[in-house]
Amino acid sequence: xxxxxxxxLEYSTEENNLKILGxxxxxxxxxxxxxxxxxxxxxxxxxxxxxxxxxxxFEITPVLVETxxxxxxxxxxxxxxxxxxxxxxxxxxxxxxxxxxxxxxxLGFEIYEFVHYIHVGATLQTSAFTAALLTTLGTHGLHVTxxxxxxxxxxxxxxxxxxxxETTNKSFIFSLYxxxxxxxxxxxxxxxxxxxxx
Amino acid sequence: xxFFDRFAVxxxxxxxxASMVGIGLTMIAIVLGITYFxxxxxxxxxxxxxxDHKRIGIMYLLVALLMLFRGGVxxxxxxxxxxxxxxxxxxxxxxxxxxTTHGIVMILFMAMPFITFFFNYLIPLQIGARDVAxxxxxxxxxxxxxxxxxxxxxSFIVGGSxxxxxxxxxxxxxxxxxxxxxxNYYMIAIQIAxxxxxxxxxxxxxxxxxxxxxxxxxxxxxMFTWSAFIAxxxxxxxxxxxxxxxxxxxxxxxxxxxxxxxxxxxxxxxWANLFWVWGHPEVYILILPxxxxxxxxxxxxxxxxxxxxxxxxxxxxxxxVFSFLVWTHHxxxxxxxxxxxxxFSITTMAIAIPTGVKIFNWLFTxxxxxxxxxxxxxxxxxxxxxxxxxxxxxxxxxxxAADYQYHNTMFLVAHFHNxxxxxxxxxxxxxxxxxxxxxxxxxxxxxxxxxxAWLMSVGFVLAFIPMYITGLDGQARRMYxxxxxxxxxxxxxxxxIGAGIMAISFALLVYNIYYSIRYASRDIGNDPWDARSxxxxxxxxxxxxxxxxxxxxxSTQAFWDAKKNGHELFKGKIEKIHMPNNSxxxxxxGCIFFVFGxxxxxxxxxxxxxxxxxxxxxxxxxxxxxxxxxYISVEExxxxxxxxxxxxx
Numbered sequence: 001x002x003x004x005x006x007x008x009l010e011y012s013t014e015e016n017n018l019k020i021l022g023x024x025x026x027x028x029x030x031x032x033x034x035x036x037x038x039x040x041x042x043x044x045x046x047x048x049x050x051x052x053x054x055x056x057x058f059e060i061t062p063v064l065v066e067t068x069x070x071x072x073x074x075x076x077x078x079x080x081x082x083x084x085x086x087x088x089x090x091x092x093x094x095x096x097x098x099x100x101x102x103x104x105x106x107l108g109f110e111i112y113e114f115v116h117y118i119h120v121g122a123t124l125q126t127s128a129f130t131a132a133l134l135t136t137l138g139t140h141g142l143h144v145t146x147x148x149x150x151x152x153x154x155x156x157x158x159x160x161x162x163x164x165x166e167t168t169n170k171s172f173i174f175s176l177y178x179x180x181x182x183x184x185x186x187x188x189x190x191x192x193x194x195x196x197x198x
Numbered sequence: 199x200x201f202f203d204r205f206a207v208x209x210x211x212x213x214x215x216a217s218m219v220g221i222g223l224t225m226i227a228i229v230l231g232i233t234y235f236x237x238x239x240x241x242x243x244x245x246x247x248x249x250d251h252k253r254i255g256i257m258y259l260l261v262a263l264l265m266l267f268r269g270g271v272x273x274x275x276x277x278x279x280x281x282x283x284x285x286x287x288x289x290x291x292x293x294x295x296x297x298t299t300h301g302i303v304m305i306l307f308m309a310m311p312f313i314t315f316f317f318n319y320l321i322p323l324q325i326g327a328r329d330v331a332x333x334x335x336x337x338x339x340x341x342x343x344x345x346x347x348x349x350x351x352x353s354f355i356v357g358g359s360x361x362x363x364x365x366x367x368x369x370x371x372x373x374x375x376x377x378x379x380x381x382n383y384y385m386i387a388i389q390i391a392x393x394x395x396x397x398x399x400x401x402x403x404x405x406x407x408x409x410x411x412x413x414x415x416x417x418x419x420x421m422f423t424w425s426a427f428i429a430x431x432x433x434x435x436x437x438x439x440x441x442x443x444x445x446x447x448x449x450x451x452x453x454x455x456x457x458x459x460x461x462x463x464x465x466x467x468x469w470a471n472l473f474w475v476w477g478h479p480e481v482y483i484l485i486l487p488x489x490x491x492x493x494x495x496x497x498x499x500x501x502x503x504x505x506x507x508x509x510x511x512x513x514x515x516x517x518x519v520f521s522f523l524v525w526t527h528h529x530x531x532x533x534x535x536x537x538x539x540x541x542f543s544i545t546t547m548a549i550a551i552p553t554g555v556k557i558f559n560w561l562f563t564x565x566x567x568x569x570x571x572x573x574x575x576x577x578x579x580x581x582x583x584x585x586x587x588x589x590x591x592x593x594x595x596x597x598x599a600a601d602y603q604y605h606n607t608m609f610l611v612a613h614f615h616n617x618x619x620x621x622x623x624x625x626x627x628x629x630x631x632x633x634x635x636x637x638x639x640x641x642x643x644x645x646x647x648x649x650x651a652w653l654m655s656v657g658f659v660l661a662f663i664p665m666y667i668t669g670l671d672g673q674a675r676r677m678y679x680x681x682x683x684x685x686x687x688x689x690x691x692x693x694x695i696g697a698g699i700m701a702i703s704f705a706l707l708v709y710n711i712y713y714s715i716r717y718a719s720r721d722i723g724n725d726p727w728d729a730r731s732x733x734x735x736x737x738x739x740x741x742x743x744x745x746x747x748x749x750x751x752x753s754t755q756a757f758w759d760a761k762k763n764g765h766e767l768f769k770g771k772i773e774k775i776h777m778p779n780n781s782x783x784x785x786x787x788g789c790i791f792f793v794f795g796x797x798x799x800x801x802x803x804x805x806x807x808x809x810x811x812x813x814x815x816x817x818x819x820x821x822x823x824x825x826x827x828x829y830i831s832v833e834e835x836x837x838x839x840x841x842x843x844x845x846x847x
Contacts, residue, residue: 018331022404025434029396033438036475040442040457040468047463049456124455128463131455135446149814153821170821
């Protein structure tokens, strides 16, 4: 394997370059996935049937906490990648662990939020609006959940194998994924919650 | 026994029982055959675990041919049912199932794997690469696709076929109107196969962007690679829509949500819109690679450069953008209003412009060319007039006001078969004939090949031109019978005869393969057609590593320049080559997906959860696996090269 030392480790081999480009294209597909979900949500937003509307069930507190947790985690994983580029394995692992903890916190609040919705009678089956809401949020939540397991697997590999072209490549791609989820959340926060509460 | 009742076919008939027996016997015969000839190990080592793009391509080809015959039998059954008024060969329920599976099988499980076969086999060879960017993902793509195909195809003997049309419009497709599990199969089998297509889309884009031979700028790629690139960009942007759509449909059917229902706020038109936001680009995913193949074939047999290379590329890009902007034309009559319809009418007609540019480019390539009428060229020459006819009726359908007359009639059926058969199917068979010697080291018989092409075209004209007429006279599509007083019977009989002739032509294709295996010369060299691009520059059969030395490219037809104009393709000396290892996990993951899909179709939740954990487990295993591939040594390469060069003489 040819290693180009003038580049950061995650870009240093040809295979790594391929993987990063491939992942960017995958994120393009993910954008389409969420764009379709948003389209579906905006189409069904006001079709509440006999169920509650968004303004009736949205609560600002858990949503704000979730937003702060996820945005912070996105910042922290950036620090993690910075530490990785400096070759500081320990700092990087700490930042990645904090990222995952914040992600887990986000997920905890989201589960609380879902329980709340079901409690006030906005279940998956209630109306087109509730189904659209829970599906859109749920898809994002599933992505975060998947990310948690993925992140843990990467942390274990870094602990065992150190910062190699492979582990850094995986970490970098994971950070792209995590930032992407953050961007999606900003859209969810602005166009589902804020717009819905107005 | 209640548990097993759900697997029974809800609407059985003699034909279904007969095919159950047939499938059972075939399976037993295959298993016994492989065991008798002791081929299990060979099958596992050389095919199931392979990550070689050429072998994966050939597996796609096998699936496509198999499905061509499955879908073809459906087609002949439909034509026979309609050949006489008040025919009782199929009842209405069976007719529904047959046209639904015919549509899905032909589009998603025949045409899609056929083009994916060409993507797999040709892209790395045309750009001078050793494999695709992610060989294992490529294997995974195939196995996901294969398992989705398998799951879909067992539907008619386990639980019942889908019967809501290939478009599966809601509310028809909901639990109330489609109570059998057939539509569950539709939602889940296509989801699994679609996942495979998505992954291969990402794979091919990365391959084309990053792995081209030195000197091959984007504007120096062979035209097929360009068309494949654009088609895969469309795949990556259109298939996520399908993913969401099928997931929502699954939730409506399995979890009682209200996305597409008619109460509690549900909106059935949302399905139709989202379906065609995916469905229309899908049409161009099929036709653009077909255009790419025609470009290769016409340039080769006109012995000229492709006319208007840049305008070919630009027109494909324009088509790919427009393909996302026309979806409403599939349901002009479903209440959008005049303004919306007008806009989509105009965008639809606008697509005819870049397509027309391509047709003229092919004609100008032929102009003053030294045309050689081989079988692939014959298909291309039949394609141009027949496809243009289909395009013109497409413009007729695009006029939204006039569409009220044609909508849901046989006119539409005639139109889309008129573009798909001469457009896609001819390209697939022409391409297959063209690349057959590269894959298998002998050519298909030209005489039988030309007979096949002419028979297919005669059959095609007889089968589909009458539909234009009955459609204008008001014969609705998807009706399982009609009365004698309608006067449709004569033309439908002609159509059935045409379908029969087409069936004979496909049988002739199979006979041609058999005949050529037995009698064709093996002494054909590496370049039997005197062709123009890189795939012909390597040996036949293509060695595992494709090219011993990475080729240097300076023009759009590097190999032609190397043959005629003294361009040097292979500079430098042989170095050791890095290749990926074979792996069994794509197949295993595919199998787990199959069981997961089956559990979802029948709502067997414990099994679904267990298999879902299995899928995640496979991913974790893969994440921790260390695999740096292997190297082929210089001696080994030189030995292979010497052997292949010797075999040439």
